[in-house]
Amino acid sequence: MVTARGAAPVSARSRRATVAGVVVTVVVAAVGLIWAKWEPYLGKAFAAARTHEWTGKDILAVGGVQAGDAPSWHAATTFFSAYLGAIWPALVVALVLSACVQALLPRTWPSRVMNRRSPLSSAAVGGVAGTPSMMCACCSAPVAVTLRRSGVNLAGAVAFWLGNPLLNPAVLVFLALVAPWQWTVTRLVVGVGTVVGGAALVAFVARREAISEPPDVEPAAEGVPESPAVVRFAWALLRLCVVLVPEYLVLVLVIGAARGWLLELVDPGHRGLLLVVLAAVVGTLMVIPTAGEIPILQGLALLGVSTGVLGALLITLPAVSLPGIAMVARSFGRRATCATAAVVVAAGLVGGFVLSVL
Template sequence: MVTSRDSITPPDSRWATAAGVLVTVAVGVAGLTWAKWVPYLHKAFDAARTQHWPGSDILAVGGVRAGDAPSWHAATTFFDSYVGVIWPALLVALLLSACVQAFVPRSLLPKLMNRDTLVGSAATGGAASMPSMMCTCCSAPVAATLRNSGVNHAAAVAYWLGNPLLNPAVLVFLALVAPWQWTVTRAVIGVIVVVGGAALVARIARDCEDAAPSVPVPLTDQRDPGSAALRFGKALLRLCVVLVPEYLVMVLVIGAARGWLLVLIDPAHRSLLLVVVAAVVGTLMVIPTAGEIPILQGLALLGVSSGVLGALLITLPAVSLPGMVMVARSFGWKTTWGTAVMVMVAGLAGAAMLSLL
C-alpha cells in the first residue's frame, strides 16, 4: 500500500512547522507596520496636504560639496544621517531573515517563489517585494536568505530590486511632489528591470554556471521545538557578525568619498558621457528609502539635464555598493555584478525615457 508523505508526517511536526511560519509572518507584519507602513502613510498624507517633500539631500549632509576631498567628517556625518533613518528597517530585515532561517522549512520558499520560467519567478519575487518597501541595503539580508534557502536567482534578484524600485509608497510620493514624468519613468522602467532584468541576470548566471551559495542555511528540524530559539539566535548572530560590519564600513566609505562622486555630476555639462557617469555613480551610491526625491529635486533646481535625472531616478535606489557586498556571498559575484551592470543600462533607459517625456 502506498502511503502519502502527509500521512506519515508526525502531527507534532506539522504543528511546529505551522507555528514557525506564523511566527515569521507575525514578525514581518508587526515589524513592517512599525518601520514602514505607518510612517509612510503619515508621510503620504503630509505630502498630499503640502505638495512638498520634507526630506533633505542626504548627500549634502555635513556641508559636503562637490569636489570636497574624502574626510572622516564626511564619512561620519553621512553615516549618522543614513543609519539614523534606516535602522528600523534594517532591524526588521535582520529579524525577519533570522526567522526564515530558524522557523521556516527550507523547501517552502522555493515552492512558493520558483516558477517554471525565469520571468515567472522574477514576477513572483517582484510581487513579494512590494509590501516590504525597503531600501536596497535593508532588503539585502532578506534577499540573501531567500537565495540561501533555495529560491532561484531570478526570484531573489527580483525581490532585492523590487523593494526599492517598485516601492508603492515611493511611487505615491513621486506622484504627489514631483513631475508626473518622474513617476511614469520610475514605474515603467522599474517593472522592466525587476521582471525582465532579473530574469536576464538569472539566465546569464545559469549559463555561466554561477556558484551555489557558499553559506547554506541548515535544514530546519521542526520536530525539535526546544531548539527553535537557539536556531533563531544563531541565525541572527551570524547575520549581525557577517553582514552588518561590512555593510557599515562600506557606508562610511561612500560617505567619505561622496564629494568626489558628486563632482562627476556637473550641471554645467550636458553630454551623453555625463548621463553614463550618472548611471555608474547612482549604482554605487547608497541612500535611504525615498532619499532620491530631495536629491533629484535639488539637481533639477540646479539645471541638471533630464537625462541625468532619469538615470539617477533608477540607479540611485536600485542597488548600491554596500548592498552588493551584502548579497555577493549568496548570489555569487557574477550575478551581483551582472545585476549592477543591468541596473546601469536601465539607468540609461530611464534617461532616454524621461528626456522623451
C-alpha cells in the same frame, strides 16, 4: 506497528512546530513592517498630499559636504549617522525577518512559492513579493540572501531585491504628489522592466554559475530537527549580523567619505551622454535611504541638471548600492552580482532616455 505508533506523535509535533513557525514569522513581518514602513509612510503621504512638497533632506549634503570636497572623516561620519538614523528600523526588521525565515519555516517553502518554470515568471513573483515590504536596497539584501539560501532561484531573488526599492508603492505615491508626472511614469515603466526583465536576464547570464546551494551556507545554520527553534533563530540572526552587517557599515562610511567626489561627477556644468553614463554608474554605487532620491533629484533639478541625468539617477539611486552588492555577492555568485549591477546601470540609461523623451 510500534514504529507507526511512535511516529504519530513526532509527526503531530512537527506539524505544530511548523504552524507555530509560520504564525511567528507572519506576526514579525506584519508588526515589523507596520512599525518601520507602512505607518511612517502613510503619515508622509498625507503630509505630501496637503503641501505637495517633500520635507526630507538631501542626505548627500549632510555635514555641509559639497561637490568636489575631498574625502574626510567628517564627511564619512555625518553621512553614516544620517543614513543609519534613517534606515535602522528597516534594517532591524530585515535581519529579524530573515532569521525567522531561516529558522522557523520549512526550508523548501520559499522556493515552492517563488520558483516558477521560466525566469520571467519567477522574476514576476519575486517582484510582487518584494513590493509590500518597501525596503531600500541595503535593508532588503539580507532577505534576498535568505531566499537564496532557502533555494529560491536567481530570477526570483534578484527581482525581490530590486523590486523592494524600484517598485516601492509609497515612493511612487510620493513622486506623484511632489514631483513632475514624468518622474512617476519613468520610475514605474522602467522599474517594472528592470525588476522583471532585468532579473530574468541576470538568471540567464549567470545560469552556468547557478548552484542549488550557495557556498556560504553552513549546515549549522540550517538547524537540525532536534535543535530548539529559539536556538536556530539565534544562530541565524547572529550569522546574518556577523557576516553581512560589518562590511555593509564599512562601505557606508567609505561612500560617505567620498561623496564630495561622487557629486562632482554630476556637476550641472557638464553635459552630454558621458555625463548620463557617469550618473548611472554613480547612482548604482551610492547608498541612500528609502525615498532619499526625491530631495536629491529635486535639488539637482533646481541646479539645472539635464533630464537625462535625472532619469538615470531616478532609477539607479534606489535600485542597488555598493554596500548592498557586497551583502548579496556570496549568495548570488560573482557573475550574477556583476550582471545585476550592469543591468541597473543599463536601466539608468534607459531611464535617462525615457525621461528626456517625456
